[in-house]
Amino acid sequence: xxxxxxxxxxxxxxxxxxxxxxxxxxxxxxxxxxxxxxxxxxxxxxxxxxxxxxxxxxxxxxxxxxxxxxxxxxxxxxxxxxxxxxxxxxxxxxxxxxxxxxxxxxxxxxxxxxxxxxxxxxxxxxxxxxxxxxxxxxxxxxxxxxxxxxxxxxxxxxxxxxxxxxxxxxxxxxxxxxxxxxxxxxxxxxxxxxxxxxxxxxxxxxxxxxxxxxxxxxxxxxxxxxxxxxxxxxxxxxxxxxxxxxxxxxxxxxxxxxxxxxxxxxxxxxxxxxxxxxxxxxxxxxxxxxxxxxxxxxxxxxxxxxxx
Numbered sequence: 529x530x531x532x533x534x535x536x537x538x539x540x541x542x543x544x545x546x547x548x549x550x551x552x553x554x555x556x557x558x559x560x561x562x563x564x565x566x567x568x569x570x571x572x573x574x575x576x577x578x579x580x581x582x583x584x585x586x587x588x589x590x591x592x593x594x595x596x597x598x599x600x601x602x603x604x605x606x607x608x609x610x611x612x613x614x615x616x617x618x619x620x621x622x623x624x625x626x627x628x629x630x631x632x633x634x635x636x637x638x639x640x641x642x643x644x645x646x647x648x649x650x651x652x653x654x655x656x657x658x659x660x661x662x663x664x665x666x667x668x669x670x671x672x673x674x675x676x677x678x679x680x681x682x683x684x685x686x687x688x689x690x691x692x693x694x695x696x697x698x699x700x701x702x703x704x705x706x707x708x709x710x711x712x713x714x715x716x717x718x719x720x721x722x723x724x725x726x727x728x729x730x731x732x733x734x735x736x737x738x739x740x741x742x743x744x745x746x747x748x749x750x751x752x753x754x755x756x757x758x759x760x761x762x763x764x765x766x767x768x769x770x771x772x773x774x775x776x777x778x779x780x781x782x783x784x785x786x787x788x789x790x791x792x793x794x795x796x797x798x799x800x801x802x803x804x805x806x807x808x809x810x811x812x813x814x815x816x817x818x819x820x821x822x823x824x825x826x827x828x829x830x831x832x833x834x835x836x
Contacts, residue, residue, distance in 0.1 A: 538777035539789040542770050547796025549766035550632035551804050553623060556758030559749045561737030562623035566616065567729025568750070569759050573767035574722035580772065581715050600712070607708035608717050612724025614701035618694045619725065625690035631807040634676060636797025637817045638688065641695040642702065643791055643824045644669045649699050665827035668819050676816030718771055791824045 556565045626635050644665045650656040677688040684692075709717060738746045749755060778786045798817065801807040809817065 532781060535777045535781045535786075536789060538773055539781065539786055540792065542773040542777060543790050543792040544796045545765050545770045545773070546790075546793040547636060547798075548800045549762050549770075550626070550636050550797040551800045552758040552761040552766070553626050553635075554632045554801070554805055554807075555754055556762070557623065557627040559752050559755035560746075560759075561733060561741075562620055562627055563729045563733035564737045564746070564750060565623055565729075565759060565762075566619050567726050567731075567733050569726070569763045570616075570619075570722045570729060570767065571726030572759065572763035574719050574726055576764050576768035577715060577719040577722065577771075580768075581713075581719060584713075584715060604712045604716060605720060607704075607712055608720025609724045611701060611704045611708065611717065612721040613728070614697060614704055615721055616725040616728045618697035618701055620729075621690045621697060622694035625687045625694065628687035628690065629685070630687040630691050631809070632801030632805060633794075633798030633807060633809055633817070634688070634813065635691050636794035636801075637676060637820045638673070638691040639695050639698065640791055640794040640820060640824050641669055641673070641692065642698040643787065644827045645696055645699040646702055647827065649703065659829075661826050661829045665823040668823035668826065672816040672819030672821075672823060674816065675819065676813050714775060715772075722767060787828045788825060791821070791828070794821065794824075 553565070560568075622635065622639060626632070630638070644662065647656070647658050647662045648666065651658045673692070677684050677692075705717070705721075741749070774790070777789075781789075794817070798809065802809075
């Protein structure tokens with residue numbers, strides 16, 4: 529098996545893992561509050577990454593590489609905390625949207641809008657040129673959102689608005705990771721990001737989840753089998769393993785192709801929601817999803833470069 533095909537299959541597996549995570553979030557939201565789910569999920573994810581970091585550090589010492597300096601470590605923590613705050617904000621908006629009723633499939637497609645919004649934010653904040661394909665993607669994505677979310681009612685549901693806010697916040701999180709990742713170890717940056725997200729969720733779950741429900745009820749719901757399975761899947765598979773597979777898969781592929789394969793997570797989210805949760809989409813919602821998928825694909829077409 530050649531390297532490119534192997535990398536493509538790894539990223540396709542990653543997309544499937546991420547798509548199934550929307551089902552885990554839907555199942556988990558029936559038992560725990562959003563802050564509890566996020567807090568426990570990302571603390572477990574951070575812990576799950578420790579063995580890989582220790583193995584990586586041991587291998588680096590074996591090659592004679594120096595440990596991070598105090599200055600570099602301080603910068604790593606600052607970068608990880610910034611990314612973690614953004615990740616927490618996006619995850620909270622997404623989890624609240626799913627808790628309030630947005631289906632797994634719909635949440636997957638709305639979240640995928642970040643692939644279109646990232647270049648737009650780059651244009652507005654950093655004056656980076658945006659290709660015609662991006663603008664076409666924006667138009668198609670807006671049309672897809674209209675069909676997917678309005679459903680003839682001409683008003684957006686709060687749950688869908690929260691997931692849309694999640695996509696926009698994710699755009700800033702992606703830009704932050706893009707800014708910091710070339711300067712720091714990717715796994716350590718991710719672990720600090722997950723730890724920050726987990727700590728914020730754990731602190732906020734006290735006033736928003738534990739106090740309203742009562743500690744006994746909150747603990748009983750958290751320890752339900754479906755709740756534990758959902759959190760474990762989202763933490764270990766979607767976060768720790770999914771992130772590692774993404775790093776491995778992207779090494780052997782063109783970034784445009786890699787992004788295209790990973791955008792299939794929204795398709796897997798629909799399939800998983802249909803098969804596992806029996807969540808069916810109307811023809812109008814399917815048409816909107818199709819438009820968003822086309823927009824995502826078009827937005828990843830690299831611009832033509834002028835030859836000399």
